[in-house]
Amino acid sequence: MRHMATYDLMESVRNTNQWLGATALAFASYPITGLVPHPMFQWMAAWGEVTERTFARMVAKPDWGIHxxxxxxxxxxxxxxxxxxxxxxxxxxxxxxxxxxxxxxxxxxxxxxxxxxxxxxxxxxxxxxxxxxxxxxxxxxxxxxxxxxxxxxxxxxxxxxxxxxxxxxxxxxxxxxxxxxxxxxxxxxxxxxxxxxxxxxxxxxxxxxxxxxxxxxxxxxxGHRVTMGVLEEMAIQRVGFKYAGVGRMVYPGLLQLASFMSMNADKHSKAFFDQIQRVARGEAGDHDKHNRFYDEYLAVMDxxxxxxxxxxxxxxxxxxxxxxxxxxxxxxxxxxxxxxxxxxxxxxxxxxxxxxxxxxxxxxxxxxxxxxxxxxxxxxxxxxxxxxxxxxxxxxxxxxxxxxxxxxxxxxxxxxxxxxxxxxxxx
CATH class of the missing domain: 3.40.50.1820 (Alpha/Beta hydrolase fold, catalytic domain)
Incomplete structure (x- = not known):
């Protein structure tokens, strides 16, 4: 069971953020909010849309899209x-x-x-x-x-x-x-x-x-600096109960993604902030440049x-x-x-x-x-x-x-x- 709880904790955090995004989008999209012409609701809906999509695609294998x-x-x-x-x-x-x-x-x-x-x-x-x-x-x-x-x-x-x-x-x-x-x-x-x-x-x-x-x-x-013992302790976890590979020792995709994102944290933060602004203004599209890139970049595998x-x-x-x-x-x-x-x-x-x-x-x-x-x-x-x-x-x-x-x-x-x-x- 070593590290299985950590694997399931990461999945729980991802799932929670996906749910928060979906909830914010649904709440701010009620027709009644139209009676209050305040940009807060547009921002809430935009944040929810971007957040839900971001965390949902982390566990979905992208389609080839070659027709x-x-x-x-x-x-x-x-x-x-x-x-x-x-x-x-x-x-x-x-x-x-x-x-x-x-x-x-x-x-x-x-x-x-x-x-x-x-x-x-x-x-x-x-x-x-x-x-x-x-x-x-x-x-x-x-x-x-x-x-x-x-x-x-x-x-x-x-x-x-x-x-x-x-x-x-x-x-x-x-x-x-x-x-x-x-x-x-x-x-x-x-x-x-x-x-x-x-x-x-x-x-x-x-x-x-x-x-x-x-x-x-x-x-x-x-690769030269870290020892194999430290690397195994830091990176390796057991797959949790949600998947067919339960118990398999893996380097989790979510952990890898955290490493990828941290290398250029400022750049990614700005990209998501700008996307929320575009969604709020009605300028974003399902297959715009941001979504095309991050649909692939955020889709990680163990x-x-x-x-x-x-x-x-x-x-x-x-x-x-x-x-x-x-x-x-x-x-x-x-x-x-x-x-x-x-x-x-x-x-x-x-x-x-x-x-x-x-x-x-x-x-x-x-x-x-x-x-x-x-x-x-x-x-x-x-x-x-x-x-x-x-x-x-x-x-x-x-x-x-x-x-x-x-x-x-x-x-x-x-x-x-x-x-x-x-x-x-x-x-």
Missing amino acids: SVSCPDGRDHLVQVDVKLSRPFGDLIHFNVLGRPEKERKVLLVAPMSGHYATLLCSTVNSLLPDCEVYITDWHNARDIPVSAGKFDIEDYTLYLVDFMKELGSDLHVIAVCQPAPLTLAATAYLAAEDPSAQPKTLTLIGGPIDPNAAATDVTDF MPAEFYLSTVERIFKNGEIAANEFVVDGVKVDIGAITDVAVKTVEGAKDDITAPGQCIAALGLLTGLPESKKASHVEPGAGHYGIFAGRSWRDNIRPMVLEFIDNNSGRTPPAAKGKGEAKLKAV
Whole structure:
């Protein structure tokens, strides 16, 4: 029962605030309040609306919201989200564009398991759909996974990626975004030794901590400063009675969210105050800029405790990937075994989470790969989010990644075709 009461207390606080917001909105929205033309009621209703929505979306998984995509035939084709492979801790899903001939580029997006759902990459998926067959790793919320499903640490994560790559075949291009980059590199190396025919054709690593010590950030400093005992005591709790994963040890999403928000408390406070003002003036919308961002940002998921702790200890503290000493299921993974997979790293010049230098370190570990199959790029002025979902991604990085894929696909790059397709947008 240790820490279960704390987990339920956090959920109770969240639930209470959601209820307070709903109550304030309902009370201030009674027609009788129209007899008293006082701005207090408008402010109360606005505060209630913003507060209720804020605390409600913390426990709701966002929808992908990808309904159709425009194709060269001039038609909008419906998009169906299909589960290609299902596992207890995560699924491999396919964005199936109905009625469209299968695209030659088959892309697997490896989403982070770092507190947010895979829907964090929704805009990334949107941007790739016109040109590619897109698959993505859809990790499950640990609070919904029964204890009987067993553990899930970074070795299990790596083996999941191995299974997903095998399922999709060798004519595959993998793009790992942020946190999973080192484990995706390890999974590729594992395949290189165990099943070379299942290796992907290209691997693009975007803003991942391959060698966290290559460039210090607040994240790496924290990883070195805190001891594992203190970290476990501070961060790990047992899932409460409300969810199917009752009793499972997790790093709670609500606790992670509190850490995220505290890093930029002033900025978030101002954003919510401004939104309340907009609602009170009748200027806000259900899908305005504020709601689009916070619907995703506030939707957090619990991570399995063993995954979080092993990530900190083995990736950040011990630097097992950076030292090429990573072991998966008793098998030593040699990154130098990768000899055929073209690898590209992408970093943001202003990334304060995974600073420039941490990701490009992967190329130095690829001792068996010819220089002609290695590439790197540092995007000027881009932060962590911008390199996979912002303007930098759309305008510069995405076309560059598609060109890299085409140049290493074993076929003639469809240059003219690619330029035309890049203008199409999924909706």
